[in-house]
Amino acid sequence: MNKKGQSLALFIAIIPLIFIVVTFLYQTSIFINQKENARNILEMVMSESITRNLSDDEIKALLKENNITDNIEIIRSDKNLTIKTKIKYPVINKTYEIETTGIIEEVKEEV
Numbered sequence: 001m002n003k004k005g006q007s008l009a010l011f012i013a014i015i016p017l018i019f020i021v022v023t024f025l026y027q028t029s030i031f032i033n034q035k036e037n038a039r040n041i042l043e044m045v046m047s048e049s050i051t052r053n054l055s056d057d058e059i060k061a062l063l064k065e066n067n068i069t070d071n072i073e074i075i076r077s078d079k080n081l082t083i084k085t086k087i088k089y090p091v092i093n094k095t096y097e098i099e100t101t102g103i104i105e106e107v108k109e110e111v
């Protein structure tokens with residue numbers, strides 16, 4: 001009889017630990033999904049901005065249409081365009097930066 005009570009007490013003690021692990025895995029999977037979704041949106045916006053030669057405001061508007069509104073940073077250099085955004089990981093309160101860089105090709109006009 002003592003062994004059954006001990007097993008029940010051990011099982012009841014382990015239940016919160018199992019619940020915490022399952023919750024952590026669930027939150028992590030949601031974050032990975034959001035991160036990959038944001039990365040795909042950035043790559044799509046990057047290709048659109050290069051092909052249509054969009055301004056910074058048009059890029060931000062396109063990102064806002066796709067629900068990326070916070071921490072948008074657009075960096076233009078000679079031939080590169082970099083778009084950065086940050087996504088917060090809710091479980092450990094850490095912020096990850098996602099960045100996409102594309103090469104702007106100069107369009108040569110034919111005479």
